[in-house]
Amino acid sequence: MSLMCAILQALELLLIRNYIPQRSFFIALGHDEEVSGVNGAQKISALLQARGIQLAFIVDEGSFLLDGFIPNLQKPFAMVAVSEKGAINLMLQVNMTPGHSSAPPKETSIGILAAAVSRLEQTPMPNMFGGGPLKMALQQLANEFPFPANIVLSNLWLFQPLVSRLMERNYITNALVRTTTALTMFNAGVKVNVIPPVAQATINFRIHPAQTVQEVLKLAKDIVADDRIQFHVLNAFDPLPVSPSDDQALGYQLLRQTIQSVFPEVNIVAPGTCIGNTDSRHYTNLTTGIYRFNPIYLQPQSFSSIHGINEKISVQAYETQVKFIFEFIQNADADPRPVPHLHEL
């Protein structure tokens, strides 16, 4: 929400200054982003495609200036998400014969389903650490760590098993190394003395970039291992392709350049994977350069306020957000050639 307001406010500031862009900019604000973007972003994307539009790159929400997420890493760093996890909303259902609660059967629909979802919760999907943006980011961050972590991260060929175990210890970094399993809905029963005929539970999986919808469904069925349980896929999509982050990647380099200018205290800009989902996934037909970055600091303690209690942004952080977008639009307009990569920021 704050990012949307900041985009509009930055545009207003540009208009006040009679700014006339040289290249075309599209501002796409979907009204249904929190519920998958099917009627917003998906339709905007189809309309742009019908008009023959191809985009140099897209910038959306989904990652931050991360502060304190990795133990021993003293300084914050900017993570620009060049991919995002896939997702499955899976509904499990058990149908049993209803009856009077005074003489219950050995197992009820609720009991069978509760045991199944508990098995899913207690059996994490496999740790897939080993490649992609996360490994690149850790290697880029290696020199920011004190000894011996710097040696460990510079030699992932040797220390990969150790690092992947350490990442599992924290629930946020754990989300980067595996497909996550979140039980989000459970419905059954309408009366205190009736054995319910139906029990339903919904599980929200976020799929690691190294897995697919089909692989995760197979794993989930193997874990549940109960023929009485029906599987209904409510909706699902595979992890998103990895956008380029090399020296020639215009969108990535423009973000890096603007981060460097607006946040001079940040030494490292690294590619990463967004653990949530964004509307940008509906735009893969228009560009291969999709970057997710919200120019605000995020600390682990504020992570739980996202979709949680007292979600907020400080006035100062909001002002910086506006400044970033104001500068970013002008940087993107200034020169269509990629900005050379500076190793020493």
Ligand SMILES: CCCCCCCC/C=C\CCCCCCCC(=O)N[C@@H](CC(N)=O)C(=O)O
């Ligand atoms: C190198 C290690 C650093 C690890 C730090 C990872 C920190 C990740 C921080 C934040 C991720 C926040 C997720 C962004 C939210 C995306 C927006 C959203 O809520 N989307 C919804 C709805 C949808 N569009 O599908 C969602 O359910 O994901």
